[in-house]
Amino acid sequence: MDQVFGNLALQDTITAEPYIEIEGGVSLRGDISLAGAKNSALPSIVAACLSSDEVVLHNVPVEINDVRLLIELLIEAGAKIEIHQNSLICCGSGWKGGALDELVAGKIRHSLLLLGASAFWGSSLFLPLPGGCSIGSRKHDLHVLAFKAMGFDMIENEMGLLLNESRINKESNIVFHYPTFGGTINAIFAGVRGNGTKVTIYNAACNPEVIDVINLLNKMGAQIRWVNNNALEIIGVPALRGTVHNIMPDRIIAATLISATGITKGNVNIHNISGEVLAAELTTWRKTGLQIDETTYGLTVRWTKRLQPVDVVTSAYPGFHTDIQPLHTALMLLSDGTSTLTETILDGRFEYCYQLAKMGANIEIVPGNFNCVNGAAGQIAIIKGVDRLKGSDVVATDIRGGAAVAVAALAAEGNTKITNIYQIERGYGNIIDLFGSLGANIKRVSESK
């Protein structure tokens, strides 16, 4: 790889500390339980604020930076949220909408979901441009399309999105060309309230995190059901009620642990996860020779022999998850041959590969003969397995790219220093405990303290 930093040199927000230090070479061993999923918790917290009764959420990963920021935004918009360890008591009775803080909204992708919440409450909201991982062109045209199809008055400019106080149509059809995760959730939030209004979302996202949010809303009295061919039908109800809900376990953290176990030749039991939510990924990883068994409590993962290369193409659920592709790359780094990874969802999702190259990984990024779902030119990573990785100074480029370099560092010879760990901590509550409890030599260092 001739580029040392990829496009990362263009970013001006890389933080030197705190940083993570990993002394590689320890095989991960032991048992571990998963925390609640970030990508279910974020929309679920917004959903919980759609009722003026109390909604209690358990198993919320409250240490995650993005969760904290979303709570801050919701409180600013008038919701009441109390944090009690890993549980939240949420109530939307004071919802006032308004203009959201640019700095906070601009750090997270799911600030977008406050638009759906505002439509639910019948109030206006100005959302400065949302943020999230810098992993390609993250468009929001499908969100706008959904709001407009439902009859809401939405104005979009280079500063952000303005939802004016407006009413939902009696009946609307939303047709997505791609099953957008955030777009589906936003349309559900906006469509769930009404007096018998009907919204049908064609080609809706059906990943486990969406199902978790729908289950929560239906417990709150919403009427949301699948009709056919991934169409969701939402019949508006006058109000939602309080309930209690457990956020689903984080399947991407499970994938992170599987990758880390495979690359370190380990033996780890992952509790409270069903193989069903990672079906495409487990099928792929079993082909590498990694032994993964489903048990009554979760998954057992055992390395028994050098892993074989296996090609992956990312796609919408139930396909191989784009958030898990960096973890598959990590798993393939020491494999016995060449594998390819074709990323079809997000065009900028290979930045972390330039960091892995500093550790001795052999990865080439080549143009693909296709466009990603956002219309941008797609790329393919060609990974040639090497015999060893070496510790190095690397940067966490985004949540999962950061996790991938941490996973590689666990198997590298010597010491790796990872900076810009704010990115990792946007998605992992405590990666030090996650790997440390399985034997890894890992610590978080803050020299200025």
Ligand SMILES: CC(=O)N[C@H]1[C@@H](OP(=O)(O)OP(=O)(O)OC[C@H]2O[C@@H](n3ccc(=O)[nH]c3=O)[C@H](O)[C@@H]2O)O[C@H](CO)[C@@H](O)[C@@H]1O
């Ligand atoms: C907080 C959260 O849960 N984030 C997840 C969510 O993000 P997010 O909700 O942003 O993902 P989407 O499914 O909406 O986006 C996937 C693709 O569709 C494109 N698109 C999306 C919306 C739109 O209006 N127009 C459009 O073209 C995006 O640019 C992207 O290329 O799903 C992504 C894809 O599985 C994951 O990587 C993120 O981890």
Ligand SMILES: C=C(OP(=O)(O)O)C(=O)O
């Ligand atoms: C891309 C991710 O998150 P976000 O959409 O919040 O940036 C992720 O969780 O991997």
